[in-house]
Amino acid sequence: MTPLDQLTALGQAVWFDYIRRSFTRAGDLQALIDQGVRGVTSNPAIFEQAIAGSDDYDEDIRRxxxxNRSVVEIYEALAIEDIRQAADLLRPLYDRTDGRDGYVSLEVSPALAHDTAGTAADAKRLFAATDRPNLMIKIPATPAGIPAIESVIAAGINVNVTLIFSLAQYEAAAGAYISGLEKLHETGRALGQTASVASFFVSRVDxxxxxALEKIGRSDLQGLTAIDNARLAYARFxxxxxxxxxxxxxxxxxxxxxxxxxxxxxxxPAYADxxxxxxxxxxxxxxxxxxxxxQAFIDHGRxxxxxxxxxxxxxxxxAALAEIGIRLETITGQLLEQGVAAFAKPFESLMKSLEEKKDRLSGSGNA
Incomplete structure (x- = not known):
């Protein structure tokens, strides 16, 4: 039994937060699936590293x-192809687990983080364009994202709710999922093929x-809040x-x-990897x-x-954090804002890099 299989036996699925065309086509993703990886997640930063940081995609960019595709259209075509390939590799697992695992996640445009209608429409469009039942659409748990999540679930589309930092966000995400399922049920459609996960961000909280603790000399509480926060979210779950x-x-x-x-x-670096x-x-x-x-967990995880x-x-x-003047709800609110920006920035950078690649690869004498 591999270390990842041991986690599976305890009820936890490991998904891989990475995607790149050469990695998928060379058999590396399949090797991880064979070791016990049960899903794949992606985000704009991962796609920026894959597309702008390699020549894996140059032939398709040229084509x-x-x-005469726009830069955004080129990006979506490249990303959807990667997602489809990963989804197809994971499809046997998806079928074998009756849709519990075997998912690949693709995020809506970061530019829509504060646009409810735009997010819902983008999610439905991307799900249809990718045309894989084991796709999850990532939607951020912003105030505008929460009602979009309900709408997308009500349409029978799998959702990975992302950028959750606080218990309040988590409760809102869970509530949107349940309300969406109730609306889906009212339409007479089966509920068993619609799945969701609530992505609770951990290390950034620490x-x-x-x-903040360093500034007030409370090193005794350092390195504890992120895990405590997640455990309370699990209890609420x-x-x-x-x-x-x-x-x-x-x-x-x-x-x-x-x-x-x-x-x-x-x-x-002072904390265990x-x-x-x-x-x-x-x-x-x-x-x-x-x-x-x-790789660290496979090597020496417990x-x-x-x-x-x-x-x-x-x-x-x-509770002790509040008593010493550290307001966790303020910090997690800031982390949400930063998280939205952190995904918007690489997306913008990727669009710029794609524009440059498009011009270079299709330019006269430059290809």
Whole structure:
């Protein structure tokens, strides 16, 4: 049994936070699937590194430029092809698990983070264009994104709710999923083929809170908040997906919306490189790992049930932050704003790089 299989046995699915055409076509993704990887996530920053940082896509860029495609159209064509290839490799797992795993995530345009109608329309368009049942559309948990999530779920489209930093955001995301399923059920459609995960960001919380703690000399609380925050979200997950309202949906085939731990690469070199994997393992969860963290866990990670460890202590430590003047809700609000910007910037950079590549590869004598 591989280390990833051990996590599967504990109820946690590992998804891979990376995509690149050569990686997929060379068999590297299939090798990871064989080791126990059960899904793939992507974001604008990952696509920027893949497309702008390699020549994997140059032939297609030249062809698409010759078809007079716009830069945005070229990007979408490249991204959708990558997503389709990954989805096809994961399709046997998707079928074998009856749609529990085997998903690939593609994000709506970062420019739409504050546009409800635009986000919903983009999600529906991308899902139709990709034409794979094991696609999840990533929608950020911004105030505008939450009603879009409900609308997209109500249309029977899988959603990866991204950029969740706070319990309030998490509750809103879960609520949007449940309301969307209720609307989907009202249309008479089956619920079992619509899935969702709630991507709760982890390491960035420690980075921000640790900095605030450093300023007031409270090193005793450093490196704890991110895991505590995630454990409280998991406890809330167990409460939300129980009771009469949820039981009514579950009785007609609805799937729970699993918490997904995101941003789990360790940013502080003083912390263990598997810190945000080892301490967040439990049933009905997903952890999406960047390449370095995935390899670190395979090499020396510890697979044991940890997600519900010391929840009362987590509540006490989160409360202690407020007592010493650190407002977690303010920090997580700032992290959401930064997260939206962090995905918009590489997307803009990618558009610029694609424009340059398009001109170079299709220019007279430059190809």
């Amino acid at each position: 698409l430029a010759g078809e 980075t921000a809170v640790d900095d 167990r409460e939300i997906f129980a009771g009469d309202r949820w039981d009514t949906l579950a009785a007609v085939g609805a799937r729970i919306q699993r918490p997904l731990w995101a941003s789990t690469g360790t940013k502080n 598997t810190l945000y994997v080892d301490n967040l393992i439990g049933p009905d969860t997903v952890n999406t790992l960047p390449p370095a963290t995935l 697979a044991s049930l940890t997600i519900d460890k010391d929840v009362s202590g987590a509540r006490s430590r989160i």
